[in-house]
Amino acid sequence: MRAPEGYQLRETSVEPAATEGRTVSWASGLDTSDLTVSLASDETGDDDPSFDIPPIGDGSGPPTSLDDDPLLEDVNGDGTGDLFDALAYYNNRDSDAVAANPDAFDFDGDGDAGDLFDALALWNELSS
DSSP states (O other), X not given: OOXXXXXXOOOXXXXXXXXXXXXXXXXXXXXXXXXXXXXXXXXXOOOOTTTTOOOOTTOSSOOBOSSSSSSOOBTTSSSOOSHHHHXXXXXXXXXXXXXXXXXXXXXXXXXXXXXXXXXXXXXXXXXX
16 A cells, blocks of 8 residues: 555554444544555454455455465455456456455465466466
8 A cells, every 4th residue: 555645654453342343543634535444353363354355356246265265266256266266366466456465365475466476376276
């Protein structure tokens, strides 16, 4: 995520109380309509990397994991893993959703996401 000109991004942690909702607010002069908040886990501690990732490209739903690992192999959100997921990933590899969630889309395990090698690794996993 890029900070608007004149602002600096800072990481912070928020521990919501069990009875509170998932709304976080803070006071600043920054227009928050352009900010995205990502959750590392829900209040039960279960990791759910697809919690706040929007559908990618023309996907029918948000991307999901097909094998309960942190990677989101069902890129187009249709509930199956096939060639169309690898193509959707490749065609949208420069999208904000991929850039903001590299751990969920680093299919080749090299520490970054959004390149041809990730798309090929995804296809290799889905076709085996």
